[in-house]
Amino acid sequence: MTAIYGLFDKPEAAQRAYTGLKRAGVATGDITVISAEPFEAFEFSHRDHSMILFRLALVGGIIGFVSGVLLTRGTELAWPLVTGGMPIVAWWPNLVIIFEMTMLGAIVTTVVSLLVSSKLPAFRRGLYDPAVSDGKILVGAPLTGGRTEESVREALAAGGAVTVKTAEL
Amino acid sequence: MSDYAVALTDDLLRPLIKTSWRFWTLVVLLLAVVSLGIGAFAYQVNAGIGVWGLNSPVFWAFDITNFVFWIGISHAGTLISAILRLVNAEWRRPVTRCAEVITVFALMIGAMFPIVHLGRPWLFFWLMPYPSERLIWPNFRSPLVWDFFAISTYLTGSSLFLFLPTIPDFALVRDKTTGWRNRLYSILALGWTGTTKQWHRLESAMQIMAIAIVPVAVSVHTIVSFDFSMAPVPMWHSTIFGPYFVAGAIFSGIAALIIAMAALRKFLHLEKYLHPVHFENLGKLLLMMSLLWGYFVFAERLTTWYGNGVSEMTVFWQTQRLSFAPLYWTMVTANFIVPVIILSFRKLRTIAGCVVASFGVVLGMWLERFLIIVPTLSHKYLPYSWGSYRPRTPEILLLIATFGAMVLFYVLFSKLVPIISIWEMKIGQHPQLAHESQTTDEAQTMWRTQP
Amino acid sequence: MSHRWGMVVDLDTCTGCEACVVACHAENNIPTAGPAEAARGRAMHWLRVERYWEGEYPEAKLKFRPVLCQQCDAAPCESVCPTYASHHTDEGLNAQVYNRCIGTRYCANACPYNVRQFNFFNPTWDKPLHLQFNPDVSIREVGVMEKCTFCVQRIKAAEITADAEKRELKDGELKPACAQSCPATAIAFGDLNDPESKVSRLFQSGRGEKLLEDVGTQPKIVYLKRQATA
Numbered sequence: 001m002t003a004i005y006g007l008f009d010k011p012e013a014a015q016r017a018y019t020g021l022k023r024a025g026v027a028t029g030d031i032t033v034i035s036a037e038p039f040e041a042f043e044f045s046h047r048d049h050s051m052i053l054f055r056l057a058l059v060g061g062i063i064g065f066v067s068g069v070l071l072t073r074g075t076e077l078a079w080p081l082v083t084g085g086m087p088i089v090a091w092w093p094n095l096v097i098i099f100e101m102t103m104l105g106a107i108v109t110t111v112v113s114l115l116v117s118s119k120l121p122a123f124r125r126g127l128y129d130p131a132v133s134d135g136k137i138l139v140g141a142p143l144t145g146g147r148t149e150e151s152v153r154e155a156l157a158a159g160g161a162v163t164v165k166t167a168e169l
Numbered sequence: 170m171s172d173y174a175v176a177l178t179d180d181l182l183r184p185l186i187k188t189s190w191r192f193w194t195l196v197v198l199l200l201a202v203v204s205l206g207i208g209a210f211a212y213q214v215n216a217g218i219g220v221w222g223l224n225s226p227v228f229w230a231f232d233i234t235n236f237v238f239w240i241g242i243s244h245a246g247t248l249i250s251a252i253l254r255l256v257n258a259e260w261r262r263p264v265t266r267c268a269e270v271i272t273v274f275a276l277m278i279g280a281m282f283p284i285v286h287l288g289r290p291w292l293f294f295w296l297m298p299y300p301s302e303r304l305i306w307p308n309f310r311s312p313l314v315w316d317f318f319a320i321s322t323y324l325t326g327s328s329l330f331l332f333l334p335t336i337p338d339f340a341l342v343r344d345k346t347t348g349w350r351n352r353l354y355s356i357l358a359l360g361w362t363g364t365t366k367q368w369h370r371l372e373s374a375m376q377i378m379a380i381a382i383v384p385v386a387v388s389v390h391t392i393v394s395f396d397f398s399m400a401p402v403p404m405w406h407s408t409i410f411g412p413y414f415v416a417g418a419i420f421s422g423i424a425a426l427i428i429a430m431a432a433l434r435k436f437l438h439l440e441k442y443l444h445p446v447h448f449e450n451l452g453k454l455l456l457m458m459s460l461l462w463g464y465f466v467f468a469e470r471l472t473t474w475y476g477n478g479v480s481e482m483t484v485f486w487q488t489q490r491l492s493f494a495p496l497y498w499t500m501v502t503a504n505f506i507v508p509v510i511i512l513s514f515r516k517l518r519t520i521a522g523c524v525v526a527s528f529g530v531v532l533g534m535w536l537e538r539f540l541i542i543v544p545t546l547s548h549k550y551l552p553y554s555w556g557s558y559r560p561r562t563p564e565i566l567l568l569i570a571t572f573g574a575m576v577l578f579y580v581l582f583s584k585l586v587p588i589i590s591i592w593e594m595k596i597g598q599h600p601q602l603a604h605e606s607q608t609t610d611e612a613q614t615m616w617r618t619q620p
Numbered sequence: 621m622s623h624r625w626g627m628v629v630d631l632d633t634c635t636g637c638e639a640c641v642v643a644c645h646a647e648n649n650i651p652t653a654g655p656a657e658a659a660r661g662r663a664m665h666w667l668r669v670e671r672y673w674e675g676e677y678p679e680a681k682l683k684f685r686p687v688l689c690q691q692c693d694a695a696p697c698e699s700v701c702p703t704y705a706s707h708h709t710d711e712g713l714n715a716q717v718y719n720r721c722i723g724t725r726y727c728a729n730a731c732p733y734n735v736r737q738f739n740f741f742n743p744t745w746d747k748p749l750h751l752q753f754n755p756d757v758s759i760r761e762v763g764v765m766e767k768c769t770f771c772v773q774r775i776k777a778a779e780i781t782a783d784a785e786k787r788e789l790k791d792g793e794l795k796p797a798c799a800q801s802c803p804a805t806a807i808a809f810g811d812l813n814d815p816e817s818k819v820s821r822l823f824q825s826g827r828g829e830k831l832l833e834d835v836g837t838q839p840k841i842v843y844l845k846r847q848a849t850a
Contacts (some may be wrong), residue, residue: 032364033364033365034362034363034364035365035368036337036341036363036592036595037337037368037592037595037596038365038368038369038371038372038592038596039365039368040368040369040372041601044365045365045368045369047365049369050369051373053370053373053374053377054373054377057377057381071298071309072309075298075306075307075309076309078304078306079304079305079306081308081704081707081708082698082707082708083308083310083695083698083699083701083704083706083707083708084310084694084695084696084697084698084699084700084708085693085694085695085708085838086310086699090309090310093309093310093311093315093699094309096315096318096319096388096392096395097309097314097315097318099388100315100318100319100321100322100385100388101318101322103322103326103381103384103385103388104321104322104325106377106381107322107325107326107329107378107381107382107385108325110374110377110378110381111329111333111374111378113370113374114333114370114371114373114374115359117366117370118361118364118366118367118370118371120336120359120360120361120367121359121360122359122360122361122362123360125360125362126362127362128362130344132344132362132363133340133341133344133345135171135174135595216741217739217740217741217742217762217763218723218738218740218762218763219657219662219740219741219762222660223725223738223740224660224661224662224740225661225662225663225664225728225734225737225738226661226728226729226734227661228725228728228729228738229725229729283724286724286725287722287723287724287763288722288723288724288725288738288739288762288763288764288765289721289723289761289762289763289764290722290763292722293722295702295703295720295722296702296703296722305703305704305720307702307703307704308699308701308702308703308704310699310700311699311701311702311726312700312726313700313702313724313726314702317702396726399696399700399730400696400700400726400729400730401696401730401732401835401836401837402729402730402732546729549734550732550733550832550835551670551687551732551733551734551832552672553668553670553671553672553687554668554670554687554733554734556661557661
């Protein structure tokens, strides 16, 4: 599959190209925007906004909490040993373990969710150009769904692309 | 790319690409120091803890002092980095990675000591909860088991907190290098490209991590303090220990950070990025922590003095006037008098001034841990069984080796990873573009504009 | 009937001769530290006689007290052991499981009485003591904590014998090594669950007090105060 992409110097230019591509009928999901730093203020970043990571972190925390309760209470009841005159299931000390496991659950879930939703580690690189590391912003679209190369090139040029290249994916 | 970004990338990648003989000399020296420590540990495992200076009743001394000290040092890193991130303090940008690195390595060193100090260290894994053949689990009422959980959680959290924002920088280095470096950084970058989705997810993850890591950090040193406060012995069984230790940890951590930053600035030529104002700001934080430390010490000692319990006052006078007085007053000078004087006056709050104050704090905080442990253990309730303590060579070698290990880890890290977060510095040039600061109307207006 | 073991030490009768200390060493295979290690503070007495004096000879006033593991009901050493090596048995004893101990030494730090000892090195015995081990007691290796067990090996042996003979244990039938060897019979040992036993009666004595009772450890040894000072 061929993709056409342009390299832009400034995020405003990339935004114009993005708007142009949308007007040319490219679906937002097909447009790739790649940069060496985030530009959350621009519309091209907004389509991927989601609060899923926060919700997943909460779920991870709950799983951690339950694991902590099961681990402490369960093992204390499995072989009840009296220590220091304390009850067999000692809630105050158990709270410490439960807290740590809750936080561990939230942290690990956050990281795993980040990696999975960003499709990292990526074994096959998608659309990319090392010029991005020189500060260029890449805006591109694949030539699928009957899209013509000219329409894409036109939209990119309207944004003021420094270069326009083709890539095989 | 702007001139600033070009210079930034060049300056921060130079240590990764260029290596001088000085680096290798330093590494060899540090490896020698660390191997002395490893040798001392091997000797101790072979012969027994008896090669140390411990005795009955002083069963903990240098070992646990080092443990608490290094876990304490680990606190500024993630805490400063996380808190500054959460309050959007822009000046944090060149500081965060230096700080996070300190956390991870100080934690690793500190976490060695629960293993090193054991009488039978080859059985350390019994602290882990796993289904064993003997059907027995760890005792969750023991603060040592809490230590295991807390430190594991904190180490996992801070390692991830360090690694995640490094991914885009690994991608940058990957694109700028060839050969084995390109292969190494390709793996470390995990195939990061920098799509808007990846950026958004990364920033969300960092936000969550920053929120989560703060209570974890607070809990870790509180739990370490519980190793002492849960024992009903004079001047350990105090309710103040939790907050006191956390404050002390942040205090020592900021000092370590200032020293690390000063060293990096000098040896990696980062004067353009680590400005005197960064040291000034950290110096102000250090001053505040010094005052807070003084406050806690005063509160604890005043309460003890008013309580006038026989056993407590014995330990009290040991530190204030008797055998431990020289160490005690050195600690007060190094932790409070010198830093407050230096850091209160802007003229003295230079980089050099902050570094001097920080060295004092590092010394003072090590002494503080020692003076919490040994005076109490050597003077418990029954005077006939009081004791004393003198360190022996293996313990001293281990202590020196921990400092060697910390510097070694740091040097190796800064050789392999840009020590200042490049992408975050780039954002720092125009922070309003990176954050969602515009309403939809504003945005619409902005991008309707034609060139 | 389940037992709850307790001990009474009569400080009036005790002469401070330390026969109990020696007997404890012999019974429990406790190593000798030797002069160098003892000077370093590593003498391993499970039971020691503490001496305190005021004034100079011949007006010196002397007090002494045998101190051993108090088998506390709210033992601070038990809750801090990460591996359950120190825990409470149904008979009220503080058990020390050598095989479970990894040597964190937290229990020794938490003990207000300093009765716990640590094997800083592999144990050695001055000759010919290496020939007189008690086969009923295991030898502890380096890195393991140990302390007075109320001679649990004797307790177990007596209980097994009584069980086999289908009878109850008689009061006074079972004595730990210290009680057995005291020439002044200052140490009484028995079952607190038996209201008729000697220790149960002595626990009610007006002379009785516990050591460091206000620390809250609930010790199970009662010391009977001296009637006159030396």
